[in-house]
Amino acid sequence: MPTYPGTDRGSAWLRRFGYVLLYFLLSLVALLQILPLVWLLLFSLKNNQEVFDMAPFSLPATPRWENYVKVWTEGNISLYFFNSVWITVVSVVFTVLFASLVTFAITRMRWKGRSLVLGLFMVGLMIPVHSTLIPLFSLFLKLHLTDHPLSVILSYIAFNMPITIMILLGFYYALPREVEEAAVMDGCSVHRIFFRIILPMTASVISTTAIINMIYNWNEFIFVNTFISTDSYKTLTVGVQNFIGQYTTDWGAIGATLMISIMPILIAFLILSNRIVEGIAAGSVKG
């Protein structure tokens, strides 16, 4: 440890006081970030009478898990849930695959127009989804794709492509050239180099982008809300919105529905928090 000038007993005390104050401040912010969710969990386990009569943060006498059973079995929540799962999975797989192909071609291969293509993807980061919504709607209407999951999946892939490529870029640039050189010497084709060598090498950054994509797609609202009108294709975010519209007064049911909609992300976060933190940092700072 280096010695600091002026470290006498007085300033040591001051430093300790400062630490306590900082911890208090940081904990207060953490508490504010968490309390609304704790409250949500609590009221999802109560009935209306308990919600209104008991103190907001009191534990329910007996947790009413039946709220969860009720919303899962009575409404379409289970259907919305599975739609969210498969639409998210399909979109993530294609986004990450396409983005990897593009990033590989841009960073590792040599052809004219690389920087132009990269530029197109990067400018795409700045384009607000809302400004494209009306033409997209009329395009899907013409293609008979409104009310079809493909409209949503294609939109997710296109709009998440730029950020995914951006996260992949740095990683691909850092890969040593010798990898391809050795492979070419051995007579590998480009496809083999990409699928057998590079893709496995990028597994860690791929999982990061996959998680970021998963969070975006799972939570996406405006595309589904605009393109999909049949219940059978709605995802959880839109389904929750409509479902709550019918249950405006049953707080327990509303709480349970919201908990079901955020649970997968919370569980993913508990298991993969380092990856998620990394991915969000990588996706923003390098811009």
Add this chain to the structure above:
Amino acid sequence: MDKVMSNRLVAAMYVLPALLLLLVLVYIPIVLTGYYGLMQWDGIGAMTFIGLDNYARLLQDGTFWQSANHTFLLALFSALSLIGYLMIALVLSGKIKGANLFRKIYLIPMLLSSVAIAQLWLKIYHPSNGVLNTFLEAIGFSNPPAWLAEPSLVLYALFVPILWQYAGFYILIYYAALKNIPESLVEAARIDGASPWQIAFRIKLPLITEVIKVTIVLAVVGSLKYFDLIYVMTDGGPNGSSEVMASYMYRQAFRSFDFGYGSAVGFFLLLICLLVTWLLRKATASKDTIQYS
């Protein structure tokens, strides 16, 4: 090596699927938005070319300018809140035990859908049974307001969940940038007798200027696009007092079926986003970038 890795056919095969999707679903639509803005069109029937009428109407539309005002106000709030996030990140990046845990807890709201957050905060703001007014009554306020029903309060009330949702995101970005500063620089300053304040404001902050600029752009451009949360919580109400540009566009197109006018609003939003990004980048551009790695 060169021959294999500059195979144009393969490069095209790898790039085209994604590029095609980008062009068809992102670039062509933004051009079409501008074009539809020149039409009178209900979204289904025939289009009638009306020139710049929609854009002229936009300039004289008081409700639109009101929503633009709200949007700019949100952008201003968001930019100002960055100061607070920066301070928290500075504290966190010091030698604080459990910094990782704090940073992760802060991030949780950002991972949740805006719809879920909106529904949760609707309940928090509930006039009689919400946790906020229950608390206010408990500490002696006899008549706390119905936050989302008051035209003068609603925008501020909406800003709180926005602040809550994005805090962890910006703290994370600042934290990551601050942690990237080589320890040796900070150590050297400390040996030279710099106080923690001087280290924070004279050394650490100047070193992350680039990141601060990026976050300003992100916060401002992000606010121009706020939609989900406001759509669910107030739908622009009461009486337009929380309408923003994106929600106004949505209302014109998908509620009033005035797709031409909605497109004009959407195109305006696009231009504003690009212009603001460009202006902010230009205004905050520095001639010499700091290299320390």
